Amino acid sequence: MSRRSDHTREELAELIVGEGHLLLSEVGYARFSAREVAKRIGYSVGTLYNVFGSYDGLMLAVNGRTLDMWRAALVARLEGAPAGASRLEQAIAVYFDFAAHHRHAWAALYDFRLPEDAALPASYAEKLAGVTGILIDEVTAALPPARKAAGPELARSIFALVHGHCFFALNGTFDLLGETDPLAAAIARTREAIAAAGGGAGR
Template sequence: MGRRSDHTREELHAMIVREGHRQLSEVGFARFSAREVAKRIGYSIGTIYNVMGSLDALMLAINGHTLDLWRAALEDRLAGQSENRLAQAIAAYFDFASHHRHAWTALYDFRLPENEVPPPDYTARVTAITDVVVREVAAALPPARRAEAQPLARSLLATVHGHCFFALNGTFRLLGETDPLAAALARVEDAISAH
């Protein structure tokens, strides 16, 4: 068959990403399949490849969509809040991860082949989230130390990520930690106080 008048190329691209995200959220990265996405949207596997190029490109697009949702959730949570903004941001971090387990986990399960580099629009999405955190860390620091916000924010992002990761992958359960969010908040507080 040829063109289908009901979908432009762009709409089809969006359909694939949305349905891919849906499927990823349901079955997780390990069981994700491009063929299944094709089946669900009523196109053949070949079309997925024509539109997306490769499975890696599809995964990047899906993870990019997850990052968009994540940043939106972060900013929604912060909107209008004037106190404890950093703590709110961290809670939102945990919230998103646990409400979107599979999609969030896939951000880290999927990796491009050794030498390849992610496209600019993907890295832009990562830095967009980081920038939100940098802003809040800067606001939490005494004015004289605001210059240190960027490196500190990177480090605190890693700190929170580690706690969130251990919370979701079962490590904390195994080790008897029952309140991972509180632990993460405590570590961030330690760091901010030290500055």
């Protein structure tokens, strides 16, 4: 039976995202179902779409929750980093830790795609920038003044490098290749990229 009068729209949105994120974390993107989310909270699937507009809108909201969690983990690690530690390397370590502990939700950030003709909502783009902006800031900080304009471009390449190492670590590919410490390898390659751009160890 529907409970659609039990919550305000804001409360309902939070309920849906919370339960949706739990489901996604349990079963992964391929088995994620709006109908199952609706069943778990006692509302119709139509209610979910009324709140978020569509399945895509629901997925953006659920993935947005993952981005919020990821950014919070980054901020906490960087604020608590030991004196003298490389903040960029701390951020890379967070990537590996977060992916390992939130594997399905992390993977869904990349598995879900909007239609090619659909624009990314500003609210979601802001959450995404909240994560990538930290990496851009740390890469840029590691570059000399004359090279700081290259920070965003280099940060995108380093992001891809770290993601590849992390993905191979999680899916077992590095085991087959004989790599025993993917995180250390990702950090080493990052140091090489920063050095090749004329930078140092960073903040």
